[in-house]
Amino acid sequence: MKHAEATYIDLGYKYERAQSPKSGQAVAQAIRALMEVETIEDRTEARYLVERGRQEARQGVAA
Numbered sequence: 717m718k719h720a721e722a723t724y725i726d727l728g729y730k731y732e733r734a735q736s737p738k739s740g741q742a743v744a745q746a747i748r749a750l751m752e753v754e755t756i757e758d759r760t761e762a763r764y765l766v767e768r769g770r771q772e773a774r775q776g777v778a779a
Contacts, residue, residue: 717758719750724762728769 727747734740751762 724765732773
């Protein structure tokens with residue numbers, strides 16, 4: 717993977733905790749931009765990490 721796992725987890729957390737649609741869209745755009753440079757195989761792992769960050773946000777784990 718070209719980007720750190722923590723980056724994807726952090727972005728997933730920020731996406732889930734976004735306070736407005738506009739901020740959510742900004743984070744989603746950042747996630748897409750990072751995934752674009754990953755290989756097809758690594759995109760699956762990146763999606764998993766983003767979802768893990770979202771799950772942590774729902775559970776109240778501090779980022």
